[in-house]
Amino acid sequence: MRGVVKVGLAGALLFAIGSVSASAQDYPTxxxxxxxxxxxxxxxxxxxxxxxxxxxxxxxxxxxxxxxxxxxxxxxxxxxxxxxxxxxxxxxxxxxxxxxxxxxxxxxxxxxxxxxxxxxxxTPNLIIGAPNLKANNLKEAIELARTEKMTYGTAGAGTTPHLSAERLFKLEGKVDIPHAPFTGAGPATQAVLGSHIPLASVALSAAVQNVQSGQVKGLAVTSKERVKALPNVPTARELGLGDADDTxxxxxxxxxxxxxxxxxxxxxxxxxxxxxxxxxxxxxxxxxxxxxxxxxxxxxxxxxxxxxxxxxxxxxxxxxx
The missing domain is CATH 3.40.190.150 (Bordetella uptake gene, domain 1)
Known part of the structure; x- marks a missing residue:
């Protein structure tokens, strides 16, 4: 009787394993x-x-x-x-x-x-500026922040664009610019486009078309080299703001x-x-x-x-x- 039970349990186990494998093989149904x-x-x-x-x-x-x-x-x-x-x-x-x-x-x-x-x-991270920002690259924006009140938006606290900006502003630029977190890079980009905030740090993909069309200013990318999609936007390295490669x-x-x-x-x-x-x-x-x-x-x-x-x-x- 015990042997029958063991065989039964083993059979059930094999059936269960077979069922999982079959369902995985058919995925998705x-x-x-x-x-x-x-x-x-x-x-x-x-x-x-x-x-x-x-x-x-x-x-x-x-x-x-x-x-x-x-x-x-x-x-x-x-x-x-x-x-x-x-x-x-x-x-x-x-x-x-x-x-x-x-x-x-x-x-x-x-x-x-x-x-x-x-x-x-x-994708590299990208610092963008509002159309009316009195700066054309990130180094100029940092200098401007020493005399004018500024904030910057991101897709949220803890995103790499947030950390890239903190590193660039605090460690490299020696300036403290308050952070304004949004629920995503899209809303942050729209806030800059509408000049509701002067700066944003987002993944390049979120704002590349806005920069290409001239709706916002491309101030810097955080890659080692300039990106093909935005050849006129300098790297943070070129501007003397560290040598990190943030993506x-x-x-x-x-x-x-x-x-x-x-x-x-x-x-x-x-x-x-x-x-x-x-x-x-x-x-x-x-x-x-x-x-x-x-x-x-x-x-x-x-x-x-x-x-x-x-x-x-x-x-x-x-x-x-």
Whole structure:
């Protein structure tokens, strides 16, 4: 009788494993939600919509983009951490995910709640100025801030554009410009466009078209070299403001217990999309560089970025909130 029980248990276990493998192999069999951690118009949103459309075509399933901005990306991350670990809720967020581990006392989740499925793309950070700003580059803007009251906007506290600005203003420029956090790079850019605030630090992709059209001023990029999309915008290095190479990255995360085959499926299909010439052209047009790589590469990259931005936070002197 005991032997029958053992065989029965073993059979049930094998059946359960087989069911998980089968469901993972068939993934996706229903709509997939891309939960974007910031408002429309920012880097995470732009990537989610571009890659989501391509995934829709490959999977023949609806890929729904849902924006849940706020708290520097933490609100969406908390929601995604509680989602079913089946691959049907994918968190699309930025390097704010790495920053928040140091800058936020209790973000409502831990890195162990997630696994990185794919590094999608990176983009430099960009400092922009209002049309009526009496400065044409970042060095001039910093000098202006010594005599005039100024504030700068970002997609939220804890985003890498926020930290880039703090480093450039406080450590390199020796000036303290108050920070005005928004729910996303889109709203921050619109505030500068309307001259409601004089400056903003955003991912390049969020404001590249506004700079190209002359709606806002491009004051500096945080990359090592000038970017093709904005050849007339100097690097912070050129202006004598340090030598850092700061980027905003976009990564797809899933809940930690998501089956490996599902993660590999997401990773493989995102990588295939990134190698497509049409995707590359569309990414370059908005200031992104495709990255790709394995899910293990993504995990290692996020860990290294968490350590790097943690050190920058300490140097700038920001206190966890």
């Amino acid at each position: 229903k709509p997939v939600k891309l939960l974007v951690a910031f408002a429309p118009g920012g880097p995470a949103d732009s990537i989610a919509r571009l890659i989501g459309q391509k995934l829709n075509e490959r999977w023949n399933q609806s890929v729904i983009v849902e924006n849940r901005g706020g708290a520097g990306g933490n609100i969406a991350a908390m929601q995604a951490a509680k989602a079913d670990a089946d691959g049907y809720t994918v968190l699309v967020t930025t390097s704010a995910f790495a920053v928040n581990q140091t800058l936020t006392k209790n973000p409502g989740y831990t890195p162990d709640d997630f696994r990185a499925a794919a590094i999608v793309a990176t 905003t990255w976009v990564v797809f995360f899933v809940p930690a217990k998501t089956p490996d085959p599902v993660i590999q499926k997401i990773n493989a299909d995102v990588n295939a999309i990134l190698k497509d010439s049409d995707t590359e052209a569309k990414l370059e047009a908005i200031g992104f560089m495709p990255v790709g790589g394995s899910a293990n590469d993504a995990e290692a990259y996020v860990k290294s970025e968490t350590a790097r931005w943690g050190e920058i936070i300490r140097r700038v002197g920001l206190e966890p909130k």
